[in-house]
Amino acid sequence: MIYTITFNPALDYIVKVEDFRLGEVNRTSSEEIYAGGKGINVSIVLRNLGIDNKALGYIAGFTGREIEKKVKEFGCKTDFIELNEGMSRINVKIKASEESEINGSGPSITEKDLEKLYIKLEELSNDDILVLAGSIPKTLPENIYETIMQRLNDRGIKFIVDTTGKLLMNVLKYSPFLIKPNHHELAELFNVELKNEDDIVYYAKKLIDLGAQNVVISRAGDGAILVNSKLEVFKSDVPKGVLKNSVGAGDSMVAGFIAGYLKNKDLVEAFKMGVATGSASAFSEGLATEEKVYELLNQIK
Template identity: 55%
Template sequence: MIYTVTLNPSIDYVIKLDNLKNGEVNRTKEEYVYPGGKGINVSLILKELGYESRALGFVSGFTGNYIKDVLKDKGLNEDFINIENGFTRINVKVKSSEETEINGQGPNISEKDLNKLYEKLDTLMENDVLVLAGSIPNTLDSSFYENIMKRLENKNIKIVVDATKNLLINVLKHKPFLIKPNN
């Protein structure tokens, strides 16, 4: 089985307008709403290619419920952990003469919630594939992906890491199966 982990999913609200004018009311020409997060994107593409996966991570509030509902409607197998505080972030992407992004921060993830994720990861079996993708909430340490790899190192799981900066650099010594560096 292929498992994807999205620790900081989002609703991506993409708006298009002719010209963004600061300090004025702007009207959109087009609007789109998508579940966002690199791990979610991997699961969506795998589904399109005919491969099953299970999407893991954290969601919270009405925005988290929206993401779960959309993924279920698309036939994805999701097993997100619902956390009690806050809400899953909303990212606004403004496409005009220049592209501007405003990314939300997302909820705080407690130690109890992290342990629930570790319990799910502990069930992975030999030859499963685990995709650790995207950013992590700022409340988690940049060694988080490395900690997951250490925890699973004797299970013969293929681990793919799609991350930036220290999230990626920290895992290299554990020799992931595949990496996707980002600029």
């Protein structure tokens, strides 16, 4: 089974305003509400690709119940922990001549709430996949990903970690199956300027040396690079299309990689599937659908 964890999910309230004016009453031309959060995005795209998974994490209040409802509407299984106080956050995304965001902070998560999650994670066993994605709320310890991987490290679980900075660097010793920084995040990890592809490959290999099994570096319109545990390097272009949506493209790449890998355990095919799925979300108003992914897959070289 594939499990995703979203510590701080949200309702993403997306509004389009033709001529947004600060300090005045503005009228929307369209409105949409989605369940948001990196782990949730991975779960939804996996389900769109026909792959069962279970979304874990925390919800609170009426917004939390709406998040769970929307995730279930995509056919995903859920096992969220409902907090007694607070409410899951609402993120407001204003699409006008420029895009602006107002992100909520979310509810507090206590040590007792964490223990409830640890109990659920005890169910995981050999060949399960656990996706740890995104930032964490301020109320959680900074080493939470590290703690989870340490507790489960001897079970044969494949860890996929999509986060940045210290959160990522501190888990490399537990040999995550896949990490997916973009090229900007890679530069920040080592506090360097990446001038060309050779620089990207050099520092991606350093992440392998530090413990990662597979590293995918996403590069937006310039494609992506995969470095595996044998230090083999694979480079991909991106298919042609019109960018419509940058939200969830990276999460979709993670979901596509998982889906591709599960077919025949081929890392290159997984990489191609990841690029196609990330592109499918980027070229759509919402998250990638199976039809759009396979439409793009044959274009990946």
